[in-house]
Amino acid sequence: MSTSTPVGPAEAVLMASVARRFYVDGMSKSDIAQQLGMSRFKVARLIDRAIETGLVQIRIGWPGSLDVTLSTDLQERYGLRRALVIDVQDDQPEAQRTALGATAAELLSETVTTADVVGLAWGRSLAAMARSLRRMAACDVVQLTGALQISDDSDSSSVDLVRDVARLGGGAAYYFHIPMIVATGQLGDALRAQPEVARAISRFPAVTKAFVGIGAWYRGGSTVFDALATNEATDLGRAGVCAEISGILIDSSGRPVRVPLVRRTIGISADQLRAVPDVTALAYGADKAQAVAAALHSGLVHGLVTTRDLATALLARPH
Amino acid sequence: MSTSTPVGPAEAVLMASVARRFYVDGMSKSDIAQQLGMSRFKVARLIDRAIETGLVQIRIGWPGSLDVTLSTDLQERYGLRRALVIDVQDDQPEAQRTALGATAAELLSETVTTADVVGLAWGRSLAAMARSLRRMAACDVVQLTGALQISDDSDSSSVDLVRDVARLGGGAAYYFHIPMIVATGQLGDALRAQPEVARAISRFPAVTKAFVGIGAWYRGGSTVFDALATNEATDLGRAGVCAEISGILIDSSGRPVRVPLVRRTIGISADQLRAVPDVTALAYGADKAQAVAAALHSGLVHGLVTTRDLATALLARPH
DNA sequence: ACAGGGATCGCTCAAATGAGCGATCACGGC
């Protein structure tokens, strides 16, 4: 495998000449051999050697915002159908979220067709995605969860996320203005029975492509955590809650956690989400690595759109 | 040929994944297709598209001192067997010469075997080559020309160029301490008959690999020009002399010029040099472009070791 | 709803390609 003979300059130039014909000009090895007066086997060996010695470097990547190497690594490591790692220099959360949203929006435009039924969860990343969305197939869009007050979000124009997205393409919108977390399970049941909520829920089984956020179970890591009283949230943490996918609470191994809060949550259930054939999660910030890893292991998520730092952190995790 | 559809992020990552398997892991397209659950045709198309869109960039070149792209260009343009263009940043003639010599020395080490008989001309570049030479096959080394006073060369240790090179490998050295240009043709004939000179000349037909310098016909461009009286040199210029290869005078189209000076020159003749199966010339400095072009067109030279600026100038010439 | 146009996809077959094998050549030790 190692270089048996040090490469002399004459051989280097010959290799370069052959490699250029082969890779750049797209010539066949036989033609190159004929043209240069050598056997095609020698051509093949020169090309192999050119790659071995690093004279020919094959760079896979883009000057653009997508780190395709990390993307494929992540994809293979976690068995994902799809992973998009954006290469954003700015480490301001705001900038990261905007870039993430833009990429997710492109993904949405690219993959969603009129035959699809899109499900959208709630969250700042999703709002950023909607804001960047320019092109959209004419398909139905279903709200997957209730809304939550977003603490630090100044522009609250994103209340009508589902409606806006659906309007862009011209499809039907299934949305409701109901909080995600309510005081009691009973109230939850009652709200689920509300016509507009029931209408959206009835469409959950039809959803073909869902876009969700992933929250980490600490202050500021999840809008669900922040929406709860501090002691309640920490109690849930002690009960094993590690992350939250579109309001679905999971433990560190990715299993849904059965707690009374589930009944108080208005939104898609673990089983219902599992039935969605294509779920893409949005997440950013290296702090969330553990939570996102749990989410990816849950089997609920098929794709991930994330940032470089989080992707690196995910790949750095053991096993 | 142009990109029909803008590349979406999901497709980009898929292309990257496929490209990595193909180019980096060296997998067969069929295997990739099987592994990713698609047809091998789709794999092929994805790879083609990855190259088209620039996602996969194949870079041929070296971080080192050799510009292989220019080398092959030059090689093809002038029909050379071999062209080595060194990528030296420093534009000091001294630095250029040293780098040139080092590369030529590597070339010598690489290509010369014990079966060869090496012929060496005279010049600063050749001296630099000898200085950098570390490894050398045990073969005979023949001096091709007499020596000339080198005006600006402080270290005159290079008088024994041939002997030093031969000694490094352990082969026989055929050398003589005779000036290259003498006062009269008669004196030239007499010196050629000197035993040590005749001994070297008798080996000229056996030379298999010669290394020569190329001089341009203006002050400072050639040690031969500088060795002559000014009016004599300019007269020769008017007579059509454009360049000088190892003391052989040629015109701008590369044809040897028949002038009385030839008889006054102690060194290999045009016909004798033409009989050498492999002649490598060393040259640097963009000013010499015309002279080097003439030398390359003469058919006396099969290989060139040069610098980036001269190579660029050579490629910029019409036709 | 439906037909036209365009892009995509997979198949066939011929050409290109690479692993393995024996022949040749250069080198080094006896």
Add this chain to the structure above:
DNA sequence: GCCGTGATCGCTCATTTGAGCGATCCCTGT
């Protein structure tokens, strides 16, 4: 000088690969 050793080279054949073609799918305009 002679033979063992190792590297290089070219050949054969099974596998891989690419151009062309028809079928299908998707989109769009009427």
